[in-house]
Amino acid sequence: MADGVITSEGEAETGGDGLRGLTYPLGAPPAPGEAIQAARGVLWLRLPLPMQLNHINVYAIEDGDGWAVVDTGIRTPESLAAWEAALAGPLGGRPVTRVICTHMHPDHIGLAGWLCQRFDAPLLMTQLEYVTGRMLVADNGPAPEAGAIFWRASGWTEAQIDGWRSSYGRFTKGVFHMPSTYERLTGGQVLSIGGEDWTIVIGNGHSPEHACLWRRSDNVFISGDQILPRISSNISVWPTEPLADPLDDWMTSLDRLGDLLPAGTFVLPGHGDPFTGVLPRIEALKRGHTVSLKRLERTLREPKRAVDVFASLFARPVGDGILGMATGEAIAHLNYLAGQGRVRRERDADGVDWWSLTQTETA
Structure with a gap:
C-alpha cells in the first residue's frame, strides 16, 4: 500500500498552475538535507523516494526549544542521510519534541520509529492509522490466499499473482520498527505547538483516518496526501476489505x-509544492473523478474485468510496478458505481469478476 502516482486522465494536471487557480509562492523546493521557511515557524523539507513519485515533503514546526515533525519519509539510506544533514543543518541541532504522522503509508511513517527512538519523542497519530500501520508492518507473510483470490478476480494472470506472492511484505521493509505506544489524534482536537494552536482535521478515502493540521490564525493547512496540487491521491480497494467504497469516503x-477551508488557505502538501487555491483544487479533484466515472460507465456497456478499464481512468500505461495501485483504484471506482446501483459484478467459473452496466442503465 503506497501513495498514488497515477493521475486519472480526466483530472490530469487540472488546477496544476496559476492559470487554473493555483499559485506556488515558495519557488524551487529544498534539496534533501536543506529547508525553506514555508510559513511562520514552519520549515519545509523534502526527502527522496525510490519510486516514480520521487519525493515526499515533511515539515518541522518550531516547538519551544525543538521541533515537532510532521511525517518522516521512508526507511532508506538516502532518507536517513537527508535527515542527518537537516538535523545538523537547518534544524540547528535542536531536538525533535514529537513526531506527528498524517497517515500510515510507508513514505509518511517509515522513519517515525527512528526519530522517536533517537529523541525519546512521542508518536502522534489517529487510532485507525496507527493500528493499521502496526498491522501491516507485522504482516510479513506468507501471502494469504484471500489476496490471490482478490487479484485473480480482478483479472490478473497467474504470473502476476506469483509476482505479488514473491514480493509480499514490502511494506515492512520501508518502515523502521514503530513505537509500541502513541498519542491519539482526533478530529477537532487542538494541539499547541510552540504556543500556536493547530486543529486536527480528519480526511478519508486515501487512508482510513488521515490527519491534517490547520493553523486557523493564518490559515496554514498541512494536508498530507488528502489534498495534493498536481496529482490525485491513490484511492484504492485492497484484499483486506474487497467490498470497501473508499471513493465515496474520498468525495x-x-x-x-x-x-x-477558507479560500485563502495556504496548503502544505505531502507531495508537490505548497500552494494557494485550495477551493478550485478541491473542485478539480471532484470533477476529475466524476469525469472518470462517466468514462468508466461508457466502457462497461460490454462486460469488463477490472484490468480492462485502466484506459478509462489513467492517463498513462500501467506497468507491473504500479499494477496493484492501478487495480485497486479501478476497483474503487467500480465499487462506487456498484454502491449506487449503476453497475453489477458477476464472477465466472474461473473466479474472475466481470463488471457491466445494470439492466436499468441506459447505454
Whole structure:
C-alpha cells in the first residue's frame, strides 16, 4: 500500500498552475538535507523516494526549544542521510519534541520509529492509522490466499499473482520498527505547538483516518496526501476489505474540506509544492473523478474485468510496478458505481469478476 502516482486522465494536471487557480509562492523546493521557511515557524523539507513519485515533503514546526515533525519519509539510506544533514543543518541541532504522522503509508511513517527512538519523542497519530500501520508492518507473510483470490478476480494472470506472492511484505521493509505506544489524534482536537494552536482535521478515502493540521490564525493547512496540487491521491480497494467504497469516503471528505477551508488557505502538501487555491483544487479533484466515472460507465456497456478499464481512468500505461495501485483504484471506482446501483459484478467459473452496466442503465 503506497501513495498514488497515477493521475486519472480526466483530472490530469487540472488546477496544476496559476492559470487554473493555483499559485506556488515558495519557488524551487529544498534539496534533501536543506529547508525553506514555508510559513511562520514552519520549515519545509523534502526527502527522496525510490519510486516514480520521487519525493515526499515533511515539515518541522518550531516547538519551544525543538521541533515537532510532521511525517518522516521512508526507511532508506538516502532518507536517513537527508535527515542527518537537516538535523545538523537547518534544524540547528535542536531536538525533535514529537513526531506527528498524517497517515500510515510507508513514505509518511517509515522513519517515525527512528526519530522517536533517537529523541525519546512521542508518536502522534489517529487510532485507525496507527493500528493499521502496526498491522501491516507485522504482516510479513506468507501471502494469504484471500489476496490471490482478490487479484485473480480482478483479472490478473497467474504470473502476476506469483509476482505479488514473491514480493509480499514490502511494506515492512520501508518502515523502521514503530513505537509500541502513541498519542491519539482526533478530529477537532487542538494541539499547541510552540504556543500556536493547530486543529486536527480528519480526511478519508486515501487512508482510513488521515490527519491534517490547520493553523486557523493564518490559515496554514498541512494536508498530507488528502489534498495534493498536481496529482490525485491513490484511492484504492485492497484484499483486506474487497467490498470497501473508499471513493465515496474520498468525495465526502472533499465536500467537507471545501465547506471548511477558507479560500485563502495556504496548503502544505505531502507531495508537490505548497500552494494557494485550495477551493478550485478541491473542485478539480471532484470533477476529475466524476469525469472518470462517466468514462468508466461508457466502457462497461460490454462486460469488463477490472484490468480492462485502466484506459478509462489513467492517463498513462500501467506497468507491473504500479499494477496493484492501478487495480485497486479501478476497483474503487467500480465499487462506487456498484454502491449506487449503476453497475453489477458477476464472477465466472474461473473466479474472475466481470463488471457491466445494470439492466436499468441506459447505454
